[in-house]
Amino acid sequence: MGRRYFQGKNPLFLTIGAGVLITLLVIFIITPILGLFFRISFEQFLASLSDPVVWNALVLSLVTASISTLVIILVGTPVAWVNARHHYPGREIVDTLIDLPLVLPPTVAGLALLLAFGRMGLIGSFFYDYGISIAFTTLAVIIAQIFVSIPFYIRQARASFEQLDTMYEHAAKSLGSPSVPTFFTIILPLVKAGLIGGAIMSFARALGEFGATIMFAGNFQGRTQTMPLAIYTAMQGDLTAAITLSVILIIISFLIIAFVKFKLRGYGER
Amino acid sequence: MAVRRDLREYLLEAEFTVRQGEIMVLIGENGSGKSSLLHLIAGLLPPGAGHIRIGEQVLYDSMNGIHVPAEYREIGLVFQNHAVFPHLTVFENVAFGLRRRKVPEPEIRERVGELLARVSLENLSGVRGDQLSGGERQRTALARALVISPTLLLLDEPVSALDAAAQERMRSYLHTYVKTSNIPCIVVTHSFRDAASLGDQMGVMERGRIIQNGDLEEIRGNGSHFLHQFFCGCRKDSCHL
Numbered sequence: 001m002g003r004r005y006f007q008g009k010n011p012l013f014l015t016i017g018a019g020v021l022i023t024l025l026v027i028f029i030i031t032p033i034l035g036l037f038f039r040i041s042f043e044q045f046l047a048s049l050s051d052p053v054v055w056n057a058l059v060l061s062l063v064t065a066s067i068s069t070l071v072i073i074l075v076g077t078p079v080a081w082v083n084a085r086h087h088y089p090g091r092e093i094v095d096t097l098i099d100l101p102l103v104l105p106p107t108v109a110g111l112a113l114l115l116a117f118g119r120m121g122l123i124g125s126f127f128y129d130y131g132i133s134i135a136f137t138t139l140a141v142i143i144a145q146i147f148v149s150i151p152f153y154i155r156q157a158r159a160s161f162e163q164l165d166t167m168y169e170h171a172a173k174s175l176g177s178p179s180v181p182t183f184f185t186i187i188l189p190l191v192k193a194g195l196i197g198g199a200i201m202s203f204a205r206a207l208g209e210f211g212a213t214i215m216f217a218g219n220f221q222g223r224t225q226t227m228p229l230a231i232y233t234a235m236q237g238d239l240t241a242a243i244t245l246s247v248i249l250i251i252i253s254f255l256i257i258a259f260v261k262f263k264l265r266g267y268g269e270r
Numbered sequence: 271m272a273v274r275r276d277l278r279e280y281l282l283e284a285e286f287t288v289r290q291g292e293i294m295v296l297i298g299e300n301g302s303g304k305s306s307l308l309h310l311i312a313g314l315l316p317p318g319a320g321h322i323r324i325g326e327q328v329l330y331d332s333m334n335g336i337h338v339p340a341e342y343r344e345i346g347l348v349f350q351n352h353a354v355f356p357h358l359t360v361f362e363n364v365a366f367g368l369r370r371r372k373v374p375e376p377e378i379r380e381r382v383g384e385l386l387a388r389v390s391l392e393n394l395s396g397v398r399g400d401q402l403s404g405g406e407r408q409r410t411a412l413a414r415a416l417v418i419s420p421t422l423l424l425l426d427e428p429v430s431a432l433d434a435a436a437q438e439r440m441r442s443y444l445h446t447y448v449k450t451s452n453i454p455c456i457v458v459t460h461s462f463r464d465a466a467s468l469g470d471q472m473g474v475m476e477r478g479r480i481i482q483n484g485d486l487e488e489i490r491g492n493g494s495h496f497l498h499q500f501f502c503g504c505r506k507d508s509c510h511l
Contacts, residue, residue: 078432170412172351173340175367175418189357 033250040243048244056222057230058243064138064226068145072153072202075197079158081183095158100150109147110215117143117216128129140217141224145206152205160194161187162166197260204256208249273310273320273330281335282306282320288454288471290325293445295465296458298475304458305350307475308424312347324422324454341370346420348428350458351441352411356400358411360391363399367418385413388443390436404431412440423448423455423468429464441467 040048048054068104082088083095101109117124117134125132134140168190172182192222210228217224227245234242272285282303288294296304309315311322313329316337322330324345329338338445361382368378386392389409390431402410408431415423428444429437445468448455457468465472465486472489474482482489 134308165351165353166348167351168355170312170340171349171355171414172366173314174312174343174345174347175414176341176344176370177366178339178341180432181370186355191356244481 003106006146009091036243036246036250040240044240045244045247048241051238051241051244053221053225053230053234053238054241054244057225057227058248060138060141060222060224061207061226061228064145065203066139068142068149068206069153069199069203071142071146072150072264073195073199076150076153076198077157080154081161081187083154084158084161098154099151101148106148106209106211107215112143112214113140113144113147113216135216136218136220136224138217138223141213144212144216145209148209148212149205150200153195153202156198156201157191157195160191160198163194198258200256204253207252271311271320271322273307273317273322274304275280275310275315275318275435277454280478281308284473284475284478284480285320286473286480286483288456290454291449292453292470293448293455293457293468294457295469296473296475296480297460297472302475303478304475305426306478308347308426308458310343311422312424313338313343314347327421333493338358340374344418344421345424346415346418347424348408348411348415348423350426352404352407352431354399354402354407354410354414359396360386360402360406361395363410364413364417368412371418381417383412385417387497389413389440405433405436408432409436409440412444419451421453423453425450425455427461428457430461437463438467444468 079098082090104112114121114135116122117127117140119125119128119133119135121135127134134143164187168186169182172186173179178187207226208228209226210232213224213226214229214232219225219229221230225233227249231242231245233251234245271287274281274283276282282305284303296307298304306315310317311329317330317332319332320330321328322333327338328334328336330336345387345404348360355366358366363386364382365378368381373381382395383392386395391409391413391414393405394406397406397411397483399407408429412425412428415425425444429440432440441464444455457464459465459468469486471484472486473480474489
């Protein structure tokens with residue numbers, strides 16, 4: 001008799017092995033997070049929320065990450081569409097460049113941005129002649145966030161466009177719809193789950209940005225001190241404020257991932 | 271029309287005429303270029319060379335540099351996979367072409383309602399495209415192509431997803447529609463019944479070329495294996511008829 005390849009149940013050692021690995025991984029991730037939550041009481045958390053350092057960092061982070069995500073959507077969507085649907089010389093080079101910030105250490109990105117947009121930089125010196133300074137401003141925070149988080153959106157958007165069958169565009173054209181109305185009435189609604197997912201991941205990355213921001217925008221409370229920078233600064237003095245900000249970041253990150261995972265699951269197929 | 275284009279494996283080259291009110295049935299093995307030919311005519315694939323004319327209107331002429339974009343060709347096309355917009359309701363799908371043409375809303379409601387009744391979809395007008403069965407999607411695609419009053423009708427296996435009775439009703443309706451609208455129509459099919467009940471003329475495609483073109487009886491007399499199987503339903507070498 002031949003070997004039985006199709007068994008109803010997995011062998012016991014596989015089940016136990018998988019269980020042990022999953023348990024270890026969950027403990028590994030959840031222990032540091034719980035450590036943060038247990039270090040402060042709810043009253044301390046609420047009191048810290050009114051601390052100007054915490055409040056300023058929270059507002060600045062949410063505002064800059066929202067603006068950078070909006071810019072990323074406006075710039076990234078047409079770029080992703082062109083790269084998904086059209087062939088042009090150098091397309092793969094452009095695509096590789098877009099992906100570069102994903103693997104670049106954020107401090108390198110910050111230094112590069114400083115050398116490009118700083119007072120003496122390639123582009124920055126031009127603006128400085130007109131009295132406009134970019135580095136160490138809130139604008140620099142937004143530029144740094146866009147630089148590090150745009151690949152997350154474009155990669156996801158391009159994949160969504162590529163997965164969409166061209167027959168829908170063809171059908172719309174054959175019914176008299178030119179390219180632009182077709183894009184807004186047919187293509188965008190069909191890929192919106194992917195685009196929203198990409199935008200949320202970009203927003204989350206922008207919210208957690210640290211290295212490029214501190215190098216390029218500095219660490220000035222109320223102007224460039226975002227939540228990750230405020231946590232770093234508070235660590236040297238007010239640990240409660242640092243923990244409060246960390247807890248807020250964890251809650252926002254968890255909500256974002258949960259939203260992407262549960263709310264958008266199967267959304268595109270509906 | 272006469273068109274020419276390089277496909278992946280071969281050169282598609284076809285020249286034929288379909289008169290007003292006439293239905294041409296295109297048959298051929300899978301991958302013979304039937305659907306590509308429909309897409310070329312509809313303007314969804316650019317031909318390499320040739321000319322396409324509907325009546326007096328020139329849609330494509332490589333010699334004179336004329337290429338009317340697909341969205342201005344006024345051709346009704348039913349896709350093999352139906353291509354019903356999944357996020358729109360049946361009504362919105364059928365109304366799509368009329369809305370693009372800025373037809374007044376009361377007229378849209380009237381024309382769409384009439385066609386939905388014709389294809390027995392009036393009770394599903396509010397259902398989204400992705401919740402329809404294969405047959406319902408096919409009828410939606412048909413209604414969507416017909417509602418714009420096209421000057422040419424291109425149908426890629428238009429009744430293949432319907433049950434036998436619905437196929438018969440739809441063929442009869444399509445036949446009447448083409449005759450009363452007096453427009454040319456090209457039907458791609460693998461079904462002998464479609465060919466027999468719809469076709470005024472028939473074209474047989476093989477590797478991008480129309481190797482035979484004529485009426486059904488003329489083509490039936492040909493001795494190829496493919497044609498024998500198409501008409502008889504069995505292999506030529508084991509046929510007892």
